[in-house]
Amino acid sequence: xxxxxxxxxxxxxxxxxxxxxxxxxxxxxxxxxxxxxxxxxxxxxxxxxxxxxxxxxxxxxxxxxxxxxxxxxxxxxxxxxxxxxxxxxxxxxxxxxxxxxxxxxxxxxxxxxxxxxxxxxxxxxxxxx
Numbered sequence: 001x002x003x004x005x006x007x008x009x010x011x012x013x014x015x016x017x018x019x020x021x022x023x024x025x026x027x028x029x030x031x032x033x034x035x036x037x038x039x040x041x042x043x044x045x046x047x048x049x050x051x052x053x054x055x056x057x058x059x060x061x062x063x064x065x066x067x068x069x070x071x072x073x074x075x076x077x078x079x080x081x082x083x084x085x086x087x088x089x090x091x092x093x094x095x096x097x098x099x100x101x102x103x104x105x106x107x108x109x110x111x112x113x114x115x116x117x118x119x120x121x122x123x124x125x126x127x128x129x
Contacts, residue, residue, distance in 0.1 A: 002101045010096060013054075014089055020047070021082055032078050041072065044081070048072040051085055058092060065111040 024032065024043055036042040040049045052070040059066050075081040109118045 001104065003096075003099055003104060006099070006104065007096060010092060014092075017050075017085060017089075021078070021085070024078060027078070029077060033076075044075060044078075045072050047078075047081055048075055051075075051081060051088070055088060058088070058095070060110045060112075062095065063108065063110070067111075067113055 024047070027043060031043070033044050034042045035045070038046065040046040048070065056066050056069060075084065105120050107118050107120055109116050
């Protein structure tokens with residue numbers, strides 16, 4: 001895995017996320033917030049879960065160790081979630097521009113919600129370990 005691979009995967013992730021947001025934009029506020037009794041509630045819960053997972057992994061890339069995920073209640077509307085995601089993408093863009101292949105292979109420790117781990121940077125985002 002090299003920087004070009006990371007950039008390509010990130011651009012695809014950003015495209016897919018924006019496409020998903022575009023697909024749910026026509027929903028009413030009631031439809032967006034409705035609990036459908038799925039694994040994460042409904043549309044808002046599922047999108048919040050996806051955003052929160054992406055956010056926590058990025059925080060770990062930056063060297064932070066959050067101890068909890070973002071909550072669905074943090075995003076009362078799709079607009080609030082979309083704005084947060086746009087800012088998040090801007091932070092990732094800036095972060096990736098500062099990376100190089102050597103930095104991707106560096107190891108460092110972070111604490112997940114339960115324990116300390118020491119992966120390489122590329123492994124933390126794209127591995128299933």
